[in-house]
Amino acid sequence: MKYNVTIGMEIHAELKTGSKMFCSCKNGLGLEKTPNVNICPVCTAQPGTLPVPNRKAIEAVQRVGLALGCTLRLQSKFDRKNYFYPDIPKGYQISQYDEPFCEHGVMEIEDDGIKKSFRITRIHLEEDTGKSMHPTGEHFTLVDFNRAGVPLMELVTEADFTNGKDVRLFCQKLRQTLRYLEVSDADMEKGQMRCEVNISLYKEGSDRLSGTKSEIKNINSFRSVERSIEYEILRQTGVLEAGGTLVQETRGWDEAKGITVSQRKKESAHDYRYFPEPDIPPFSFTEEYVEKLRSTLPELPDAKFKRFVSEYGLPEADVVTLTEDHHLANYFEAVASELGEKVESKEITVPLERALKLASNYILTELRKYFAENGEDITTIKITPENYAEFIGIVADGKINSSAAQTVLAEMYKGGDNDPSHIIERLNLAQMSDSSELEAIVDTVLVSNEKSVLDFRSGKQNAFQFLIGQIMKETRGKANPKVVADILTEKLK
Ligand SMILES: [Zn+2]
Structure with missing residues (x-):
């Protein structure tokens, strides 16, 4: 039956x-x-x-x-x-x-x-x-x-x-x-x-x-x-x-x-x-x-969802989480508006869509992780949308690498000094992208790792990764990985 x-x-x-x-x-x-x-x-x-x-x-x-x-x-x-x-x-x-x-x-x-x-x-x-x-x-x-x-x-x-x-x-x-x-x-x-x-x-x-x-x-x-x-x-x-x-x-x-x-x-x-x-x-x-009374209604969940997808070009799955709570959605909107101004004024060089995606990613992963760990939510966050947008701009432009980014965000979350530039300066986290400075370090690493150089030349690809690792270690993780890879490729030719 x-x-x-x-x-x-x-x-x-x-x-x-x-x-x-x-x-x-x-x-x-x-x-x-x-x-x-x-x-x-x-x-x-x-x-x-x-x-x-x-x-x-x-x-x-x-x-x-x-x-x-x-x-x-x-x-x-x-x-x-x-x-x-x-x-x-x-x-x-x-x-x-x-x-x-x-x-x-x-x-x-x-x-x-x-x-x-x-x-x-x-x-x-x-x-x-x-x-x-x-x-x-x-x-x-x-x-x-x-x-x-x-x-x-x-x-x-x-x-x-x-x-x-x-x-x-x-x-x-x-x-x-x-x-x-x-x-x-x-x-x-x-x-x-x-x-x-x-x-x-x-x-x-x-x-x-x-x-x-x-x-x-x-x-x-x-x-x-x-x-x-x-x-x-x-x-x-x-x-x-x-x-x-x-x-x-x-x-x-x-x-x-x-x-x-x-x-x-x-x-x-x-x-x-x-x-x-x-x-x-x-x-x-x-x-x-x-x-x-009807005119006092705020933008409701469905409308907000649709607008976030079309206006910010974010994946639907991300928008579901961003708009789940209106406080979080409002925070993101404030950040998005800051980022818009920064892109407009060329303070950030990447396209706005990329900066928005990055802003969304750090909220959905890092910030939500902190919220869960501390039993908090966006309403108690000490990071202002202005500072958060500045942080995203710095990351988007590759001024710090991703591990430094996590350190900076963790510092910002703790409160006290929320200004990402101050934190980067205080903790000496700025990414090294200066070629001449990096070239000197690459040279030192190559001299002290002759075996790996020979290994690479005899076709062992993972020797390349090993050398990158040594250079990153030498710079305490601050070297711009892309610039390092370019210099290394050139030197190994
Ligand atoms: Zn009563």
Whole structure:
């Protein structure tokens, strides 16, 4: 029996506004180390308090909607979603039911050169809950309300997905977009972005929504998104092929074991008894407001990718990495503009395209290596784009060789003196390209390596490389290898 797969998703992302959704408590990670310090009567639902919606949070979710091709509803409202759980102090959550801020979007992903589109049903805004804590060995539960009332967007997709990889790519692209918009850091490991996956199988030829779905929760990395789906497809297939019946249930992802585990059976859909939030009047927005908001959107990932490829002539694989993070992309753009001026003014003699490729290479290899080693990223780098461009110019023009280049960049990365020319002077790293100076050194090396000279003349090619090596050693690696090779060839004739 052949089964096909249907997957839909609900993704929550915490918005990084200055304050919480309905009160003036601060919003932000790092404020939350001690439990219940970042709370007030509103977010702990004391009697008589009233919620005041956070305008920035509403704008943020609407900008996300516009970036993902959604239609913004001109009429919208908040609703109460009623359910009891210790971490929601009000006994209900303020959310949105039938009039979400954004509807009918789409996101395109690319998998090995193939473009695929996935529909977004809606994006709405709600408040996050507190956190229940279960101290080990104790028979009670503690509740921390620091997170209660943090603005949370929820994106719901259509059940368009058929495999784990597409879902992972979608989530990664969403994180990238949220970061470009600077509305959320969307770090899954920190719980700022949380995915719930609905997955069901159906027999080939039958209705694609006819299967029994399970919902996977507790997924906290992109890798787990993909793995948990792959596991769940295998598990459901196994049950069906053995003649068993699936039950609608919520399953948790056990990262260590690499399996999903049943958490609770779901008999029917919850009745949350949604009703319009009586304490917050409904919203109405104008077309002008929407267009004004649209004009605040930055260049988005796809557009930036296309422009980098065409404007800078870089390989697509390089551009994928350069534009993955908008801070890195902006840094590269600042460097590119500096390089453009240097080529224009003949300060650099190589063509701009070559300088750009070199700039990209050193970022993708050396700088990223440093970032990984030091747990840093482009936002904390001490090298200014001006100094980095100067460094690239020096390397491009062959004023230092590649091993010296690595030393200079390492010095620049450390901070202190960032000026590459100063570092080269201080460490005496300038490449020797002066022929007369080098000729003298070549002569000395030839005299003290007579055997290798004879070997070369009797046809042993590797004697040539040996001699080059000796000359480089003599100059402590500073000789221009090209000039040395030319002089040596001439002398050996
Ligand atoms: Zn508060």
